[in-house]
Amino acid sequence: MGANFFSNYAEVIAMALFATGFANLLLQxxxxxxxxxxxxMDSSIYLFLAVKGYITGRTVPIVVDGVTSVERYINxxxxxxxxxxxxxSVSVSALMLSLTIRLYRRYRTLNxxxxxxxxxxxxx
Amino acid sequence: xxxxVRNFPFFSIMxxxxxxxxxxxxxxxxxxxxxxxxxxxxxGLSAVLLGNLIVTRESFVFMMGHFPAPWGNExxxxxxxxxxxxxxxxxxxxxxLGGIKxxxxxxxxxxHNLYYVLVGLMLSSLLAxxxxxxxxxxYVFVEINTISACGLIMxxxxxxxxxxxxxxxxxxxxxxxxxxxxxxxxxxxxGHLLMSNIKESVEGLVSAGHYPEPLLCTIxxxxxxxxxxxxxxxFHAWLPDAYGYSTVSSAAILSSLVSKGYIFLLxxxxxxVIGFEIYKNSGIIDVLFIFGLSGMIFGSVSAIRENDIRRMxxxxxxxxxxxxxxxxxMGTAFGMVAAIFHMLxxxxxxxxxxxSAIGLTDVSDGSRKFGPLTGSAYRNRxxxxxxxxxxxxxxGVPLFSGFISKLLxxxxxxxxxxxxxxxxxxxGISTIxxxxxxxxxxxxxxxxxxxxxxxxxxxxxKVHMRSVPLYSAVLGAFVILNVILGVMSDPIVELIRQGLDxxx
Numbered sequence: 001m002g003a004n005f006f007s008n009y010a011e012v013i014a015m016a017l018f019a020t021g022f023a024n025l026l027l028q029x030x031x032x033x034x035x036x037x038x039x040x041m042d043s044s045i046y047l048f049l050a051v052k053g054y055i056t057g058r059t060v061p062i063v064v065d066g067v068t069s070v071e072r073y074i075n076x077x078x079x080x081x082x083x084x085x086x087x088x089s090v091s092v093s094a095l096m097l098s099l100t101i102r103l104y105r106r107y108r109t110l111n112x113x114x115x116x117x118x119x120x121x122x123x124x
Numbered sequence: 125x126x127x128x129v130r131n132f133p134f135f136s137i138m139x140x141x142x143x144x145x146x147x148x149x150x151x152x153x154x155x156x157x158x159x160x161x162x163x164x165x166x167x168g169l170s171a172v173l174l175g176n177l178i179v180t181r182e183s184f185v186f187m188m189g190h191f192p193a194p195w196g197n198e199x200x201x202x203x204x205x206x207x208x209x210x211x212x213x214x215x216x217x218x219x220x221l222g223g224i225k226x227x228x229x230x231x232x233x234x235x236h237n238l239y240y241v242l243v244g245l246m247l248s249s250l251l252a253x254x255x256x257x258x259x260x261x262x263y264v265f266v267e268i269n270t271i272s273a274c275g276l277i278m279x280x281x282x283x284x285x286x287x288x289x290x291x292x293x294x295x296x297x298x299x300x301x302x303x304x305x306x307x308x309x310x311x312x313x314x315g316h317l318l319m320s321n322i323k324e325s326v327e328g329l330v331s332a333g334h335y336p337e338p339l340l341c342t343i344x345x346x347x348x349x350x351x352x353x354x355x356x357x358x359f360h361a362w363l364p365d366a367y368g369y370s371t372v373s374s375a376a377i378l379s380s381l382v383s384k385g386y387i388f389l390l391x392x393x394x395x396x397v398i399g400f401e402i403y404k405n406s407g408i409i410d411v412l413f414i415f416g417l418s419g420m421i422f423g424s425v426s427a428i429r430e431n432d433i434r435r436m437x438x439x440x441x442x443x444x445x446x447x448x449x450x451x452x453x454m455g456t457a458f459g460m461v462a463a464i465f466h467m468l469x470x471x472x473x474x475x476x477x478x479x480s481a482i483g484l485t486d487v488s489d490g491s492r493k494f495g496p497l498t499g500s501a502y503r504n505r506x507x508x509x510x511x512x513x514x515x516x517x518x519x520g521v522p523l524f525s526g527f528i529s530k531l532l533x534x535x536x537x538x539x540x541x542x543x544x545x546x547x548x549x550x551x552g553i554s555t556i557x558x559x560x561x562x563x564x565x566x567x568x569x570x571x572x573x574x575x576x577x578x579x580x581x582x583x584x585x586k587v588h589m590r591s592v593p594l595y596s597a598v599l600g601a602f603v604i605l606n607v608i609l610g611v612m613s614d615p616i617v618e619l620i621r622q623g624l625d626x627x628x
Contacts, residue, residue, distance in 0.1 A: 088267045
């Protein structure tokens with residue numbers, strides 16, 4: 001168990017980051033901190049994919065010297081998944097930020113709980 | 125001919141996706157017509173596809189792009205997929221048409237056309253979730269679904285809806301983060317993204333005894349992620365605001381379609397990615413079962429305590445989602461059939477309830493509290509009848525769809541061993557609780573009030589069916605849909621059964 005933890009340290013870091021981001025997204029009151037948490041959570045998954053996608057000693061999957069053996073190259077798909085994931089994460093972050101701006105203009109605070117209490121007082 | 129029909133799933137997804145941007149640049153009326161026409165065309169395409177599949181009795185795989193499996197991307201269609209697509213697009217069309225007048229009242233004029241972009245995006249992502257055979261594509265469309273759902277909630281642009289949209293986004297993003305991590309771990313241990321290939325490797329892994337913990341992790345992450353997104357009981361905190369304050373079409377779409385899309389994806393993951401037996405033997409199905417049972421009780425209790433008709437209907441959704449997860453959690457084919465039938469029944473009923481409730485609140489000076497709603501069924505008769513039908517269906521009165529789903533759940537429970545008793549007991553309690561709050565509301569709206577006292581007041585005018593023809597027609601269509609599900613349930617259940625067989 002302990003040896004596995006050391007040899008797979010990058011995966012361990014990725015999971016720790018995932019937990020950090022997850023907890024921040026869920027528990028922070030400040031909306032900007034929540035969005036930062038979201039980005040940490042998503043980035044940790046990309047780190048996980050990138051680590052899992054690399055095999056030590058192998059090279060990019062482009063044939064330049066006529067070697068076509070599978071043993072020579074890494075799988076390009078994890079990198080593609082990371083790129084797709086980044087695009088998705090950018091768009092949801094942008095959406096969250098725009099919602100945050102809307103709320104801030106209206107209530108002059110970034111604290112979600114305070115916004116909720118004020119809404120209840122308004123009785124909308 | 126058969127070859128051409130195979131393009132239909134792809135056509136439906138693309139039509140829905142690209143009609144939105146076109147709508148956004150058209151003049152108001154044209155956009156409205158185009159949106160309705162496109163959804164009608166998709167209904168037609170799905171119906172033809174379903175008919176064709178019933179005749180051929182064979183599911184097919186449609187290659188997206190030029191690379192064959194295990195590398196390329198695929199669409200897959202069987203009876204269940206085509207039937208769901210048909211049903212989703214019918215409910216989508218009715219929900220949009222039923223709330224269109226309210227949408228024009230509540231939303232800024234400049235934003236009307238944007239609504240059709242969101243509706244198109246929503247429908248295309250639902251169809252893609254239904255048809256896709258690729259797990260990562262499913263993830264991308266889950267996110268597209270989340271984004272368009274957020275837009276649907278916040279289109280009204282008052283403080284309440286924006287706050288609801290933020291809360292919805294936070295929970296949804298937590299859910300999709302978990303789904304993504306689950307998919308990545310699964311990809312890591314199987315090396316595939318296509319559902320059929322993953323299933324093969326998972327079977328190999330399980331029989332060889334490799335990677336038991338990562339497999340359990342990925343099952344847990346994907347199930348809980350999807351459960352959060354469709355507001356299963358302990359994760360439902362965002363739901364009442366999102367359903368209660370958004371414009372009525374959005375509430376209908378969110379409650380009857382968005383959550384169903386995620387549940388359908390979960391069922392696909394159970395059958396086509398992990399494999400039913402392996403999923404059943406992991407402990408996760410028990411967790412879903414318990415969450416489902418508690419949701420049935422606590423959702424109804426919260427609904428009883430609510431003094432706002434829209435929020436009451438929203439809380440009732442929590443209970444109904446609980447029913448569906450109870451069906452999945454039974455771990456038998458019967459339970460799954462009942463769960464899928466309840467998906468249809470709940471979708472047809474909940475959108476009916478939301479749309480008829482808006483007719484009742486509109487003739488009560490816009491108030492959603494029960495006091496002013498007294499006697500509102502006499503002021504808008506069509507809405508009153510429709511609400512009563514929806515309420516009776518949710519309670520489980522024969523003739524309506526809700527009765528059949530309760531019957532199916534009970535029948536499925538009889539075949540169980542340990543879980544029989546809890547299912548039957550909770551089913552009974554939950555039915556009584558449902559009856560309490562729905563019958564209370566129906567009695568309230570049918571309690572006559574002194575005419576001269578109330579009708580003189582502004583906002584309490586009578587509305588005639590003829591003055592709101594589209595709205596009344598939509599309610600009529602929903603009632604018919606409900607009765608069809610309730611009366612002609614045998615062939616539908618048979619189709620669901622065949623569809624599930626095609627799944628495996």
